Amino acid sequence: xxxxxxxLKNKQLKVTPQRLAIYNILYNSKEHPxxxxxxxxxxxTHPTMSLATVYKTIDTLKKSNLIVELKTNGDSYRYDADxxxxxxxxxxxxxxxxxxxxxxLDTLILEVQKDTDFHIDSHHIYFKGTCPMCLPNNSIQH
Amino acid sequence: xxxxxxxLKNKQLKVTPQRLAIYNILYNSKEHPxxxxxxxxxxxTHPTMSLATVYKTIDTLKKSNLIVELKTNGDSYRYDADxxxxxxxxxxxxxxxxxxxxxxLDTLILEVQKDTDFHIDSHHIYFKGTCPMCLPNNSIQH
DNA sequence: TACTTGATGATAACGATTATCGAAAGAAGG
DNA sequence: CCTTCTTTCGATAATCGTTATCATCAAGTA
Numbered sequence: 032x033x034x035x036x037x038x039l040k041n042k043q044l045k046v047t048p049q050r051l052a053i054y055n056i057l058y059n060s061k062e063h064p065x066x067x068x069x070x071x072x073x074x075x076t077h078p079t080m081s082l083a084t085v086y087k088t089i090d091t092l093k094k095s096n097l098i099v100e101l102k103t104n105g106d107s108y109r110y111d112a113d114x115x116x117x118x119x120x121x122x123x124x125x126x127x128x129x130x131x132x133x134x135x136l137d138t139l140i141l142e143v144q145k146d147t148d149f150h151i152d153s154h155h156i157y158f159k160g161t162c163p164m165c166l167p168n169n170s171i172q173h
Numbered sequence: 174x175x176x177x178x179x180x181l182k183n184k185q186l187k188v189t190p191q192r193l194a195i196y197n198i199l200y201n202s203k204e205h206p207x208x209x210x211x212x213x214x215x216x217x218t219h220p221t222m223s224l225a226t227v228y229k230t231i232d233t234l235k236k237s238n239l240i241v242e243l244k245t246n247g248d249s250y251r252y253d254a255d256x257x258x259x260x261x262x263x264x265x266x267x268x269x270x271x272x273x274x275x276x277x278l279d280t281l282i283l284e285v286q287k288d289t290d291f292h293i294d295s296h297h298i299y300f301k302g303t304c305p306m307c308l309p310n311n312s313i314q315h
Numbered sequence: 316t317a318c319t320t321g322a323t324g325a326t327a328a329c330g331a332t333t334a335t336c337g338a339a340a341g342a343a344g345g
Numbered sequence: 346c347c348t349t350c351t352t353t354c355g356a357t358a359a360t361c362g363t364t365a366t367c368a369t370c371a372a373g374t375a
Contacts, residue, residue, distance in 0.1 A: 061267065084324065132289075135282075143300075149273060149303070151300045154296070154301070155299045160293040208331085216363085223354065223355040223356065228331095
């Protein structure tokens, strides 16, 4: 928690209880929660937390590159405080979002640059399919 | 136009003027338009076209895999009737969405499968950066 | 203590998409 | 051509995630 506070400070951000709580949830979760889920998770410990604060804090963290916004299948954005190079798999069965770590794409992205006039700064890669938990149940693939 | 009508028929879809008009716009456009833009484009030739019809037709075409939905930067989805294997670049300067054709990723996706328990059916790859038109103006990259 | 600035909380506003439902248009069979 | 049946269309209301507004609060400073 102190480590997270330091990270915020290093980004010139005021360390408020709300920011720390939201960043902490994102940092210690593999669920890639939505703003609404973060809000719900904080009801116990921070009952006065406003949903607007969640959105504003997310925006702040996003602009400081402490979290990444994921455009997945659902109606809402999801967020990820793991900013290391990795990709995401979206399970068509349960809807969960999973981290996919691979180094096979890293150098190749540079290669793709050779095929286009577009100047590439970053990339967002989503895989759709079935997660390991749902695979046994869903033998039928769409 | 007749070709598009046949494509709709082959997908067991009724060929209505509205569907043909919307599919035609998507098919003959490289702009990856939003529903609203499609609606605006049709005001001249189909003044009675309803925005709801645009959305419903998009949904129909989507379910028949005749178009692909793109989650880009803006507030709205964009759509692409080019269903061949290609990717998209989103220009951070002008906001346009560009096609990026490359075959460098094709086999690699299969390789990625080896690194994860997630069963991959499809992938969506977005590149963010600066388009050729904006590059000269924007020497400063974010 | 007063002043300044930025963050928070409550809520209204916004905007893209979806749902609803009566009317219109096709398709199928006489 | 006429029914009948089904699907699609158009107009509009409803939904819902996100943003904007604004008064209040908290932290830092003189």
